[in-house]
Amino acid sequence: MTVTLFANLQDMLKSINSLDVYGYAKKAYPTKTDKDLNAMFDKTGKSRDMANQVLFKMVDQTKSDFDMKVGTIATLDIMKQLDDSYEKVESEIFKPWHQQMVDQGKKGNWGLLRAILPAGSEAYASHITFSMYKDEAQLAAFMEDSGGTMDLTTQLAVKEGLKTREDKEVKFARLIMTVK
Structure with a gap:
């Protein structure tokens, strides 16, 4: 990629x-x-095969001073929007939880991207959320902890929020080179 x-x-x-x-x-x-x-x-x-090219726009992200260095690990949650409230749900329900994880040092950064092209009902996905981790150890610690705990109100909001999207797949990537 x-x-x-x-x-x-x-x-x-x-x-x-x-x-x-x-x-x-x-x-x-x-x-x-x-x-x-x-x-x-x-x-x-x-x-490589460049059969698939997708253009994205940043919609929202956590605040952090995370510096992407070679070795950075990213998880990419690829989703298709099912409801017009999807982006609002990500920003108002999921983002604060991710911000808490960033603030606690459990992840480096989180963001929400909207696909610009391709678009339409036949497009594979409409959005990607990404989470950045400084290395495998940080990702493993996050996964083993399941990201921490949520209060009951947040758990109920998350349950409803998940109905606004179809989870297509999760991909894993490692930064191997940067060119600036």
């Missing part, structure tokens, strides 16, 4: 049209020759 972050939607859409990947590679690897870069592109092209 490759993730590219943009400051705004216009920049993201503009980059899709330009796809100046070669220019970006020159900036990232200024000492490599054109021959070396072409060899890298050839190897990259053969190593």
Whole structure:
């Protein structure tokens, strides 16, 4: 999985049209020759299938000073919205619980992303929530603790909130490289 972050939607859409990947590679690897870069592109092209590209917009996230370093672990909960209240439920019910976990050092960050494209009733998913962990130990501790405890009111709100989405799948990722 490759993730590219943009400051705004216009920049993201503009980059899709330009796809100046070669220019970006020159900036990232200024000492490599054109021959070396072409060899890298050839190897990259053969190593992956870009059959699926999804554009997302950040909807909400916890407040933290989490620094994504190589080795960061992410869990991605891929979901399809079933009710118009879904994003409100994530922000008002689930986000405070995740913020508590961030504040307690049980996770690094949490966020909610909305799919911009593809869209429509046939799209596989409409949203992703992500949780960031500094390493496997932090993720394992979080999972073994089941994220901590919730009061009865929150448990009931969560039970109702889960009805606003269909859980499609959970993916696991590790940050192996950054290019800035």
